[in-house]
Amino acid sequence: MNYESEFQGKLIDALKEQYGIDDETVLYHYFALRYFVYREGNDIKRKQLTRGMMCFLCEELNLPAGDSFFYKDVEFRKGIAMENSLVNIMDSWIFENSIRNVVDDKGIEYAMHDYIKIQQKPIKRQAANKAKAYKQTNHFAWHWKYHALTVLNAAYGVHPKTPKRMEGVHYPEEHEIWKRTMEEGIEAYVHSSDYIRKDVKTIREQDVESFLYTQLHLIEEGLVYVARQVHVNDGRIDILAKDRKGTYCIIELKVSDDKELVWQCIYYPLQIKQKYGVSHVRMMTLAPSYSPSIKVSLESLGYVEMFKFIPSVQLGKIHNIQIDPMFTKTAA
Numbered sequence: 085m086n087y088e089s090e091f092q093g094k095l096i097d098a099l100k101e102q103y104g105i106d107d108e109t110v111l112y113h114y115f116a117l118r119y120f121v122y123r124e125g126n127d128i129k130r131k132q133l134t135r136g137m138m139c140f141l142c143e144e145l146n147l148p149a150g151d152s153f154f155y156k157d158v159e160f161r162k163g164i165a166m167e168n169s170l171v172n173i174m175d176s177w178i179f180e181n182s183i184r185n186v187v188d189d190k191g192i193e194y195a196m197h198d199y200i201k202i203q204q205k206p207i208k209r210q211a212a213n214k215a216k217a218y219k220q221t222n223h224f225a226w227h228w229k230y231h232a233l234t235v236l237n238a239a240y241g242v243h244p245k246t247p248k249r250m251e252g253v254h255y256p257e258e259h260e261i262w263k264r265t266m267e268e269g270i271e272a273y274v275h276s277s278d279y280i281r282k283d284v285k286t287i288r289e290q291d292v293e294s295f296l297y298t299q300l301h302l303i304e305e306g307l308v309y310v311a312r313q314v315h316v317n318d319g320r321i322d323i324l325a326k327d328r329k330g331t332y333c334i335i336e337l338k339v340s341d342d343k344e345l346v347w348q349c350i351y352y353p354l355q356i357k358q359k360y361g362v363s364h365v366r367m368m369t370l371a372p373s374y375s376p377s378i379k380v381s382l383e384s385l386g387y388v389e390m391f392k393f394i395p396s397v398q399l400g401k402i403h404n405i406q407i408d409p410m411f412t413k414t415a416a
Contacts, residue, residue: 086167091155092176098145098250103242112181114240116200117207118144121232122266124225125208138162138174146247146263154254210235223274230274233267261313262290281397284339284372289322292337292370292395295402297323300335302407303368303391307333316355319348324356331366332356338371345369346381349388353416365416370407387416 096108105111119140128136142162147153152161161169186199194202211232218224237243244265249255264272272286284292293312300307306328314321323335334352338345353365368389369382382388390410396403 085158087155087158087160088168088173088176091160091168092173094250094252095141095145095173096177098248099141102144102245102247103240104245105240105242109181109184109186110240112177112196113186113200113203114236114242115141115144116197117203117236118233118266120200120204121207121211121229121236124229125204125211125232134171134175134178137178138170141174142170144247144266145250146260147250147253148255148259156252157254207232207235207239226270226273229266230270233270237267262288264288280403282394283397284395287339287395287397287402289337289339291402292339292393292405293322295395295405296335296337296370299405300325302405303335303370316352316359319352319355321352321356327366331364332360332362333366333368335368335370338369341373341375341378343378345371345378346385349382349385353387357416367416374410 096111099115100106100108100111103111103114105114116137119137122140122143123136139162141147151163152159154160155168158168162171163169164171181196184196185193186196187193188199211228214231215224215227218227244267246265247263249261255261275281275286296302297309297312300309300323304327307325308327310324310326310332312323314324321334322337325333325335327333334356336345336348336352349367349369353367356365357363366389367385367387368391370391370393372393372395374382374390374392379390382390392408392410394406396405
């Protein structure tokens with residue numbers, strides 16, 4: 085069965101939601117210009133455009149990696165195929181828009197791709213001007229893209245959202261569910277390119293989790309990893325581990341003040357006790373700081389082990405984390 089037409093509609097709807105653009109023609113303008121920024125302002129031959137934009141689409145929507153994936157149990161290929169091919173879908177979308185003309189705010193009519201080329205020029209010029217201080221450094225391309233995206237998003241009034249999983253698409257177990265937007269990735273690099281940061285401004289909880297789950301000894305010697313993003317009713321536990329005595333340890337991570345942490349520290353131990361049929365668990369929290377209200381609430385529970393952490397971040401990537409215990413309590 086050929087699902088290309090149906091899935092093309094799904095992809096366009098996902099882009100509309102992610103960018104906040106309802107008009108499909110405007111959506112295509114924006115997506116094509118965004119791809120231009122992604123390519124650092126470099127031109128691309130028409131025959132290479134389809135495959136290039138298809139790969140960019142997969143990046144933007146965080147579709148499964150590899151040469152193919154499954155939608156409604158039907159394999160969709162990222163290469164050329166008779167049917168159920170992302171190349172076919174992108175080729176169709178490009179063609180549908182290429183036969184449309186665009187009238188600018190002065191009433192001048194342009195062929196679609198001529199109009200897009202005209203829109204590229206001020207983006208390229210303004211970004212180069214704003215990034216000129218980095219012209220002779222290895223960081224110029226990143227700063228150029230940062231300013232180009234700023235100009236583009238301001239022109240279209242766009243604030244891209246984090247991509248969501250698409251209904252009907254099968255995501256493999258190893259799929260990275262937290263995909264940064266292009267803006268988030270570039271901003272992390274730009275703000276961290278010249279020095280090592282000791283704060284959480286350019287990282288997310290997911291980054292801390294991805295770094296820590298293989299290095300649990302930084303929290304406590306003898307901790308053994310069990311699982312991450314463990315599903316329980318009405319929630320997900322960041323990391324589940326066991327200590328030297330075999331006691332389950334719930335590890336909840338925060339990079340900002342989150343009052344939900346108190347509820348999690350009450351609820352998650354109850355869920356793990358029920359899930360694994362155990363009478364005792366340990367509840368650990370890690371945060372760069374704790375507000376007075378959260379700190380006193382956690383202390384009142386009597387069993388929460390609170391830790392503070394300081395990351396070392398360069399180029400948006402965590403290189404190390406210093407973890408200091410605040411106090412230790414008995415198992416819940």
